[in-house]
Amino acid sequence: MSSLRVSAPLLDAYLSYFESNRTPFTIPGHKQRASRLDHDLGSVVDSDTPLYGGLDEIKLTNQTLKKAEALAATLWGADYARFSTGGSTHANQAIVLALGKPGDKVALSRTAHRSILSALVLAGLEPIWLAPEIDEATGVPIGINVKEFEKIIDQKPIALLLTEPGYLGTISDLSPIVKSAHSHSIPVIVDAAWGGHFGFSDSTPQHCLQIGADALITSVHKTLPGYSASALLLAQGELLNLDRIEQSFETTHTTSPAGAPLASIDGCRALLQLRGDELITQLISNVNIFKAKVQSHFDAPIFLNTSDFAPGRFDPAKIVLRANQLGASGVDIEKALQSAFIRVEMADRDTVVFLATLADSKEEFDALADALVPILTSLQSTPRPTATSLSWSVVPTVGISMREAYFAETEMVPAKDCVGRISADLIAPYPPGVAVIAPGEILTSTILDGLAATKAAGVRIAYATDSSLLRYRTVKN
Numbered sequence: 208m209s210s211l212r213v214s215a216p217l218l219d220a221y222l223s224y225f226e227s228n229r230t231p232f233t234i235p236g237h238k239q240r241a242s243r244l245d246h247d248l249g250s251v252v253d254s255d256t257p258l259y260g261g262l263d264e265i266k267l268t269n270q271t272l273k274k275a276e277a278l279a280a281t282l283w284g285a286d287y288a289r290f291s292t293g294g295s296t297h298a299n300q301a302i303v304l305a306l307g308k309p310g311d312k313v314a315l316s317r318t319a320h321r322s323i324l325s326a327l328v329l330a331g332l333e334p335i336w337l338a339p340e341i342d343e344a345t346g347v348p349i350g351i352n353v354k355e356f357e358k359i360i361d362q363k364p365i366a367l368l369l370t371e372p373g374y375l376g377t378i379s380d381l382s383p384i385v386k387s388a389h390s391h392s393i394p395v396i397v398d399a400a401w402g403g404h405f406g407f408s409d410s411t412p413q414h415c416l417q418i419g420a421d422a423l424i425t426s427v428h429k430t431l432p433g434y435s436a437s438a439l440l441l442a443q444g445e446l447l448n449l450d451r452i453e454q455s456f457e458t459t460h461t462t463s464p465a466g467a468p469l470a471s472i473d474g475c476r477a478l479l480q481l482r483g484d485e486l487i488t489q490l491i492s493n494v495n496i497f498k499a500k501v502q503s504h505f506d507a508p509i510f511l512n513t514s515d516f517a518p519g520r521f522d523p524a525k526i527v528l529r530a531n532q533l534g535a536s537g538v539d540i541e542k543a544l545q546s547a548f549i550r551v552e553m554a555d556r557d558t559v560v561f562l563a564t565l566a567d568s569k570e571e572f573d574a575l576a577d578a579l580v581p582i583l584t585s586l587q588s589t590p591r592p593t594a595t596s597l598s599w600s601v602v603p604t605v606g607i608s609m610r611e612a613y614f615a616e617t618e619m620v621p622a623k624d625c626v627g628r629i630s631a632d633l634i635a636p637y638p639p640g641v642a643v644i645a646p647g648e649i650l651t652s653t654i655l656d657g658l659a660a661t662k663a664a665g666v667r668i669a670y671a672t673d674s675s676l677l678r679y680r681t682v683k684n
């Protein structure tokens with residue numbers, strides 16, 4: 208048995224299930240025998256087993272999940288840990304539902320993911336928006352300044368919700384913000400969906416619990432090698448009510464969690480515990496070599512680099528290509544890479560984001576560099592000045608509360624008549640899934656023109672009722 212399996216009870220339970228004799232008269236209905244009915248269906252479902260009756264007995268007699276979650280809590284230094292099969296989306300909802308009561312206010316970064324905004328609607332909490340600082344040289348948001356938070360403390364937020372690292376890898380100066388929030392007994396909850404690899408090596412920033420935050424949510428399937436939609440919720444009990452979090456978690460989670468995502472979270476935890484430092488150091492070294500190799504063909508700096516930001520304020524594993532520096536379209540770069548069977552995480556006019564993880568080898572980075580250099584060389588033209596994308600630069604104007612707008616009577620209005628109308632939709636270029644307009648906010652010409660231009664540049668605009676953007680769903684006058 209591998210040392211990883213020995214130290215990962217849920218992973219071991221998953222593997223043991225398939226190694227044992229079994230005649231299930233339980234869900235799931237495929238019984239791991241669907242290939243008898245159809246080979247292709249079987250290829251998809253026959254490796255599936257759930258928590259109940261799979262990784263544990265139907266009555267959870269062995270407490271396998273609890274044991275694995277306790278190991279995760281210990282590794283991250285948390286009082287409480289839960290494994291979710293519903294992504295950071297679910298974990299964000301669970302924690303936001305546990306914070307207060309309808310009408311309470313929370314302070315949050317405008318770069319929050321849409322899952323946080325929908326959680327506010329569910330919980331009836333009202334946002335106090337915090338604008339991210341924008342780095343002049345690169346045009347990217349570099350997080351929330353403590354002064355931005357302190358400006359709104361007199362509005363009495365019951366919690367501060369941050370997104371760290373941001374989608375482009377930058378990180379707020381967390382320590383002063385956490386100190387300031389705690390001096391007012393305000394808990395700091397960090398959506399660290401993209402920061403699961405932080406805190407295990409000197410070559411990355413610390414994770415937010417190490418800096419004193421009260422909760423950390425991360426997607427184990429993003430920067431860690433976990434199963435799709437696996438996520439981890441970690442919390443401290445001093446300022447947060449852990450019983451309420453537990454209740455909210457169960458209220459919003461499926462009652463039939465799949466075993467593979469759960470086992471993968473446990474396996475990732477064990478991997479970080481046993482080999483985190485070695486693997487993360489190797490990853491950062493591979494990323495640095497890759498960037499230097501590609502950069503050597505061009506004069507202007509074409510990647511975001513750790514040296515562009517204050518120490519500890521950028522994720523060194525993040526690969527963000529600045530297409531504007533080459534005068535190329537990020538969307539054209541994406542298309543050319545697709546022809547070489549390479550998919551990227553995100554591309555808009557000025558930016559391409561590549562996700563690099565512990566699962567990438569030096570050979571994959573070399574192959575990416577070999578494919579990318581000729582594409583960039585052929586697409587480069589006159590560099591464009593640094594611009595800040597719509598997702599990071601919107602200043603919202605609130606018309607009515609988000610929850611009120613969500614449940615209001617609505618009507619579809621042609622785009623040309625929408626200036627001044629209240630949006631009923633949350634609309635976000637995806638990725639990064641950051642709202643350009645949220646329910647209850649007023650549609651302005653900057654927003655309408657910006658969304659149309661972003662769509663025309665080849666970016667997917669998500670969640671608009673009319674995805675052509677010819678009409679918008681607005682609150683009825």
Ligand SMILES: Cc1ncc(COP(=O)(O)O)c(C=O)c1O
Nearest residue numbers: 293294295296320370398400426
């Ligand atoms: C900052 C942030 N939070 C939460 C999520 C949701 O994560 P998941 O896809 O695991 O539900 C995302 C997804 O991209 C994200 O970028």
